[in-house]
Amino acid sequence: AQSVAQPEDQVNVAEGNPLTVKCTYSVSGNPYLFWYVQYPNRGLQFLLKYITGDNLVKGSYGFEAEFNKSQTSFHLKKPSALVSDSALYFCAVRDAGNAGNMLTFGGGTRLMVKP
Amino acid sequence: DAGITQSPRYKITETGRQVTLMCHQTWSHSYMFWYRQDLGHGLRLIYYSAAADITDKGEVPDGYVVSRSKTENFPLTLESATRSQTSVYFCASRVGGSSYEQYFGPGTRLTVT
Structure with missing residues (x-):
């Protein structure tokens, strides 16, 4: 079975400071990992993914994520937070060995960026 | 677009009551999915479809029915709605x-009274 944990319900950061939103995963094979963002009353928007290759993945809106196999983590980062980054962030995983098509989502982390 | x-x-x-939620995509994507989002549970997969006329259960399928007669449409029916x-x-x-990222619609907020 595959699973994802987002240990923080909420992350608070001041505008201009770096931000990190944490994600850890569990799969039996190699992971495919994803980050999504959800703004109020909107659907989820795809930010970035890790399939293979470079452990640092760059995505939309200046976000990046670092894949760490030994720590089974895929933390989302941004060097300088904006107030407009305030939203709900979801990490998701797919087990590469899974013949099915399910993405398993974490519970979400609310990011609050204060001016 | x-x-x-x-x-x-x-x-x-x-x-x-029976209620049907509609979903339409213009990208001709092969796969379509239905999720529900609840506080404390994140997103949970209800059903998915790999192509027209091919559907499969997800994590929480009970009480839901899907069909996919055309690639672009994937309606979700609650046959007898419950408060849950x-x-x-x-x-x-x-x-x-091998491109596994999914693209989401804006959502339907359903209230069963």
Whole structure:
């Protein structure tokens, strides 16, 4: 079975400071990992993914994520937070060995960026 | 580019009634998905479809029915709505092959009274 944990319900950061939103995963094979963002009353928007290759993945809106196999983590980062980054962030995983098509989502982390 | 749309955006229905949520995508994506989003549970997969006339259960399929007669449409039907089905429902789609990211619609907020 595959699973994802987002240990923080909420992350608070001041505008201009770096931000990190944490994600850890569990799969039996190699992971495919994803980050999504959800703004109020909107659907989820795809930010970035890790399939293979470079452990640092760059995505939309200046976000990046670092894949760490030994720590089974895929933390989302941004060097300088904006107030407009305030939203709900979801990490998701797919087990590469899974013949099915399910993405398993974490519970979400609310990011609050204060001016 | 309309992308993926859902209708209605808001729906209130009574316990025991049948209700159908619509999902339409203009990308000709092979795969389509239905999720529900509830506080404390994140997103949970209800059903998905790999192509027209091919559907499969997800994590929480009980009480729901899907069909996919055309590639672009994937309706979700609650045959006899219950209060526990009050939720926000999201439709998503993705291309086939090894590109696994899914693209989501704006959601339908369903309230069962």
